Amino acid sequence: MTVEDLHAPGKPSSRTRTGAVLGGLLIALAVAAVFSACIGQVPTGPGEVLGSILHRIGLDLGPMPAHPSGEVTLWEVRFPRVVLAILVGAALGCAGALLQGVFANPLAEPGVIGVSAGAAVGASAAIVVGGAFAAGWTVAAAAFVAGLITTVAVYVLARHEGRTEVVTLVLTGVAVNAFAGGLIAFFTFVASPAARDQIVFWQLGSLNGATWNAVAVVAPMTVAGIAATMMIAGKLDLLSLGESAARHLGLDVERLRQIAVLIVALLVSSSVAFTGIILFVGLVVPHLMRIAVGPGHRALIPASALCGSLVLLLADLGARSLVANADLPLGMLTALVGGPFFFWLLRRTRASQGGWA
Secondary structure: OOHHHHHOOOOHHHHHHHHHHHHHHHHHHHHHHHHHHHOOOOOOOHHHHHHHHHHHOOOOOOOOOOOOOHHHHHHHHHHHHHHHHHHHHHHHHHHHHHHHHHHOOOOOOHHHHOHHHHHHHHHHHHHHHHHHHOOHHHHHHHHHHHHHHHHHHHHHHHEEOOEEOHHHHHHHHHHHHHHHHHHHHHHHHHOOHHHHHHHHHHHHOOOOOOOHHHHHHHHHHHHHHHHHHHHOHHHHHHHOOOHHHHHHOOOOHHHHHHHHHHHHHHHHHHHHHHHOOOOOHHHHHHHHHHHHHOOOHHHHHHHHHHHHHHHHHHHHHHHHHOOOOOOOOHHHHHHHHHHHHHHHHHHHHHHHHOOOO
C-alpha cells in the first residue's frame, strides 16, 4: 500500500470531489475579484470592470467605466489591491498547509516560526528610525529582511546534535516571538506619536498601500513558493505516515524541514512586508480544505492557496465596505472571524474524527 492509497487521491470519487472544490474556489474567487473591484467611492459596475479588462488586452467588448475617473481608479487603486489580496492570501494559505504538514501539528501556522513577529520588529525599527514619514519601500524591505533573519535564527537555535525536533522548534518560536514582542513594545514606547500610530496600524494589517510595484515583488515569490511546495507534496504525504516510517522509507526528514522552513519564510516575509500582520488565514484555511479535499497534499496545497486568496479578498472587501468612508484593519477582521471559526473547526474535528486527522 502506498501513500497515494492511504490518502486516496487516485479514486474517481476523490478526484471528482477535488476537481469540484478547486473549480468552485476558482469561480468564487473570480466573482469576488470582480465584485471587489466594483466597491469604492467611484461607482463602477461589473460590466464596466470586465469591459475595462477586455479593452486592456485588446478586445473591444463590453462598456468602459462611465465615471471620468473610473478607468484610472480601477487600474491604479482597485486592481492592484485585488491582485495583492489574492497573492498574499494564497501565500498564507499555502504556508499554513506546508507547516501543518511538515510539523504534523494542527496548530502550526506562519507565526509559530517567528516570521511574522520578526517582520514586525523590522518594520517597527524602520518606522522609528525613519519617523512617521518612513518610505513604504523602506518599511517593506526592513520587514522582509527581519522576517527571514528571525526564521533562520529560530531554526538554528532549535537544532540539537544535527536534528530539529518539532517540539523544540515550536518552543523556540514561542520564545523568539516573546522576545520580538518585547522589542516591538520598546519601539512603540520610544516612537513619536505619529510613528507610534503607524506601528500599531502596520501590525493590524491592511491592503491600503497596494501598488503594482508591490505586486511585482510578491507575485514571483508567491508563485515560486507554491510551486516549490507542490514539488515536495509527495514527501509531505510520506511524513504524514510518521517520522520513523518516513525515515525508514528513505526520506531525509531534516532536509525536508529545512526546505519547508525556507519556503514559508519567503512566502510569509514577502507578504507581510507590504500588508502587515494578518492572522488566522494560515491556520484556519488548511483545516477547512483538509475537510473538503482530504489530507493528500497534492490537492490540499492548491486548495489552501485558492481558499486563502478567497478568504483574504472577502476580508478586504469587508474592511472597505462595513464602515462608510473607512478602511478597517484587515488583521482585526480575520482574527475576529477566524478565532470563532477555528474553534468551530476544532469542535467539529473532535466530534467526527476524535482528533487530528
